[in-house]
Amino acid sequence: MVPLGWVVGCPLLGWISDLKGKRKPVISVGILIMMMSFSQLIYVPTLMPAVISMLIFGIASGAAMLPYSIIKEANPDHVKGSATGGINFLTFGITAILGPTFGKLYGKTLETVTDHETHFTQAGNFMLLVMGAALIASLIIRETGQKRLIKPHVFRG
Numbered sequence: 001m002v003p004l005g006w007v008v009g010c011p012l013l014g015w016i017s018d019l020k021g022k023r024k025p026v027i028s029v030g031i032l033i034m035m036m037s038f039s040q041l042i043y044v045p046t047l048m049p050a051v052i053s054m055l056i057f058g059i060a061s062g063a064a065m066l067p068y069s070i071i072k073e074a075n076p077d078h079v080k081g082s083a084t085g086g087i088n089f090l091t092f093g094i095t096a097i098l099g100p101t102f103g104k105l106y107g108k109t110l111e112t113v114t115d116h117e118t119h120f121t122q123a124g125n126f127m128l129l130v131m132g133a134a135l136i137a138s139l140i141i142r143e144t145g146q147k148r149l150i151k152p153h154v155f156r157g
Contacts, residue, residue: 001051005058013062014069021147023066023073027138030063035131042124073144102126 017026037056040047067087075083106123113119
């Protein structure tokens with residue numbers, strides 16, 4: 001259901017960020033919705049079916065494509081390809097580190113644990129921690145959307 005959510009979420013969140021003229025708030029709200037839907041799946045799984053939770057998660061995670069817009073907006077034309085390659089490297093580099101880390105912490109013990117529900121919750125907590133780190137990063141990055149150029153009018157009278 002997550003990839004199906006991307007089909008809806010990527011263009012929808014791209015459109016919303018273009019409409020608002022800002023990227024950061026859409027990314028941050030996307031991460032918050034991801035965290036809420038994932039938390040619901042882990043802590044209150046009977047609240048709604050997992051397929052709905054994962055569809056919502058997928059739609060919200062469509063915000064993951066917005067950093068590609070940011071990197072293109074933040075760099076001059078003559079380095080846009082290199083900048084996009086750089087962010088792609090970061091995306092896959094972080095995945096290459098987190099995948100084995102997650103596997104070592106939770107994947108190897110799946111067959112040996114007796115309480116699978118607690119194991120699932122602990123693994124989910126790891127993922128929520130990673131999403132929390134992404135949320136912090138989304139608050140730190142520089143805004144590049146069109147509205148960043150508009151400065152509020154200051155009344156001097």
